[in-house]
Amino acid sequence: xxxxxxxxxxxxxxxxxxxxxxxxxxxxxxxxxxxxxxxxxxxxxxxxxxxxxxxxxxxxxxxxxxxxxxxxxxxxxxxxxxxxxxxxxxxxxxxxxxxxxxxxxxxxxxxxxxxxxxxxxxxxxxxxxxxxxxxxxxxxxxxxxxxxxxxxxxxxxxxxxxxxxxxxxxxxxxxxxxxxxxxxxxxxxxxxxxxxxxxxxxxxxxxxxxxxxxxxxxxxxxxxxxxxxxxxxxxxxxxxxxxxxxxxxxxxxxxxxxxxxxxxxxxxxxxxxxxxxxxxxxxxxxxxxxxxxxxxxxxxxxx
Amino acid sequence: xxxxxxxxxxxxxxxxxxxxxxxxxxxxxxxxxxxxxxxxxxxxxxxxxxxxxxxxxxxxxxxxxxxxxxxxxxxxxxxxxxxxxxxxxxxxxxxxxxxxxxxxxxxxxxxxxxxxxxxxxxxxxxxxxxxxxxxxxxxxxxxxxxxxxxxxxxxxxxxxxxxxxxxxxxxxxxxxxxxxxxxxxxxxxxxxxxxxxxxxxxxxxxxxxxxxxxxxxxxxxxxxxxxxxxxxxxxxxxxxxxxxxxxxxxxxxxxxxxxxxxxxxxxxxxxxxx
Numbered sequence: 001x002x003x004x005x006x007x008x009x010x011x012x013x014x015x016x017x018x019x020x021x022x023x024x025x026x027x028x029x030x031x032x033x034x035x036x037x038x039x040x041x042x043x044x045x046x047x048x049x050x051x052x053x054x055x056x057x058x059x060x061x062x063x064x065x066x067x068x069x070x071x072x073x074x075x076x077x078x079x080x081x082x083x084x085x086x087x088x089x090x091x092x093x094x095x096x097x098x099x100x101x102x103x104x105x106x107x108x109x110x111x112x113x114x115x116x117x118x119x120x121x122x123x124x125x126x127x128x129x130x131x132x133x134x135x136x137x138x139x140x141x142x143x144x145x146x147x148x149x150x151x152x153x154x155x156x157x158x159x160x161x162x163x164x165x166x167x168x169x170x171x172x173x174x175x176x177x178x179x180x181x182x183x184x185x186x187x188x189x190x191x192x193x194x195x196x197x198x199x200x201x202x203x204x205x206x207x208x209x210x211x212x213x214x215x216x217x218x219x220x221x222x223x224x225x226x227x228x229x230x231x232x233x234x235x236x237x238x239x240x241x242x243x244x245x246x247x248x249x250x251x252x253x254x255x256x257x258x259x260x261x262x263x264x265x266x267x268x269x270x271x272x273x274x275x276x277x278x279x280x281x282x283x284x285x286x287x288x289x290x291x292x293x294x295x296x297x298x299x300x301x302x303x
Numbered sequence: 304x305x306x307x308x309x310x311x312x313x314x315x316x317x318x319x320x321x322x323x324x325x326x327x328x329x330x331x332x333x334x335x336x337x338x339x340x341x342x343x344x345x346x347x348x349x350x351x352x353x354x355x356x357x358x359x360x361x362x363x364x365x366x367x368x369x370x371x372x373x374x375x376x377x378x379x380x381x382x383x384x385x386x387x388x389x390x391x392x393x394x395x396x397x398x399x400x401x402x403x404x405x406x407x408x409x410x411x412x413x414x415x416x417x418x419x420x421x422x423x424x425x426x427x428x429x430x431x432x433x434x435x436x437x438x439x440x441x442x443x444x445x446x447x448x449x450x451x452x453x454x455x456x457x458x459x460x461x462x463x464x465x466x467x468x469x470x471x472x473x474x475x476x477x478x479x480x481x482x483x484x485x486x487x488x489x490x491x492x493x494x495x496x497x498x499x500x501x502x503x504x505x506x507x508x509x510x511x512x513x514x515x516x517x518x519x520x521x522x523x524x525x526x527x528x529x530x531x532x533x534x535x536x537x538x539x540x541x542x543x544x545x546x547x548x549x550x551x552x553x554x555x556x557x558x559x560x561x562x563x564x565x566x567x568x569x570x571x572x573x574x575x576x577x
Contacts, residue, residue, distance in 0.1 A: 089563020
């Protein structure tokens with residue numbers, strides 16, 4: 001039944017594209033709503049029929065994975081949630097994967113956010129990932145959510161010398177001086193790795209400018225696809241690795257599944273999203289070809 | 304009542320009826336799954352309302368309409384209120400109160416810290432910024448704005464100069480023959496792996512030629528003729544490829560967001576996928 005549905009859907013897309021080609025080559029306009037409809041179908045079909053593809057980590061993603069994997073147990077990793085719900089479908093799989101990987105390696109995880117929305121999304125990661133999948137990990141000992149502070153890059157400019165000047169407590173109002181995870185941590189320079197997950201302002205760029213470069217601290221990025229091309233120049237000297245968009249998330253998840261048997265059944269939204277991505281990109285490419293063909297045909301007709 | 308008004312009312316009625324039907328079905332599905340009746344009513348409402356808002360935003364693809372406007376204004380309003388509330392609790396209560404008042408710290412249940420008088424400076428500047436709302440005292444906000452602009456410019460100047468200029472220039476000085484041990488070992492160890500010598504060398508050449516030709520394209524003090532003209536053409540191609548890659552990434556980002564919303568509709572709302 002599933003296969004029949006899949007075949008019918010793909011046949012509908014291909015048939016529709018042929019109809020569009022004939023229509024545009026004959027010089028008639030194609031309404032933009034038809035384009036939207038095609039993208040909608042191309043994205044829905046792989047979701048409904050669970051089409052996925054295998055992924056292999058590229059060096060830029062492997063750089064982050066290897067860093068987390070090779071740090072000695074007990075290392076301190078700071079994950080900054082610099083995004084909001086509108087960016088979450090794209091970058092949340094990455095932050096969840098980082099948390100899973102770090103805790104599986106027995107690293108200490110500090111969650112914070114330069115975006116106000118990052119605070120509640122960090123809390124949601126604590127509830128949905130840490131408490132459910134790592135029930136033996138203790139808040140304040142193995143992980144902590146210190147939340148959001150206003151000030152954008154100003155926050156980084158302060159915490160690179162002293163956390164406590166900006167963060168007196170964690171999100172639950174617990175004094176940072178009283179939590180075990182913060183014993184011996186004074187500033188960002190005490191982090192073994194920082195990971196900024198986001199894609200806007202303030203985000204990975206600000207982490208490079210105001211923390212990684214001046215403090216010479218290892219930094220990895222996980223960014224929304226839109227801002228990824230702007231961050232590539234920082235790799236590999238100023239960023240140890242970068243996960244770009246949902247493709248980066250899928251590569252990281254596949255690496256985790258390959259190397260950790262306990263993650264064989266973990267949720268892999270990144271890998272699942274690559275099915276719709278692939279089909280949607282193929283439809284967009286088909287549109288570009290159809291558009292160019294009809295342009296040249298129309299030009300020739302005029303001549 | 305004219306025809307368009309009557310049609311709008313019929314559509315509005317239809318949306319309300321569909322909303323209620325969806326809510327009731329969702330309640331029964333959640334209760335079947337073993338959820339408590341009160342909780343199921345609340346959760347079913349939130350899921351149905353979220354689905355309604357998603358569809359309201361999607362309806363803009365057809366044309367602008369009041370449902371889209373409602374969802375858009377609700378989103379903007381809630382976002383602004385959320386940022387303000389989190390800012391108040393995390394910064395004003397979290398940072399300011401513990402440093403200035405033990406009584407207020409006890410009231411807000413935050414651990415008090417050592418008194419620091421200079422914490423009143425940002426408070427005063429913040430209040431001056433709010434004077435913008437006053438018709439007579441609006442000029443006071445300029446002092447705060449001047450402080451913000453001045454400090455941001457000062458901080459950014461140094462950081463951008465170091466990170467985006469000096470370090471980036473230094474990062475461009477890369478070996479054009481990576482790990483070179485002679486032509487023999489190059490061919491005997493030839494590999495197309497991403498971390499192999501050939502691909503690394505090729506990558507460094509692309510960076511070198513890309514930066515060099517890109518800079519030539521933006522150098523307008525000499526006419527783009529001969530070698531300069533050819534290098535400039537390569538520069539245009541490099542820029543076009545960069546814009547193409549950016550466009551590709553943008554498409555990927557937007558499709559991801561669409562997948563996120565469709566996953567919510569198919570999974571949480573309609574229960575078609577798990």
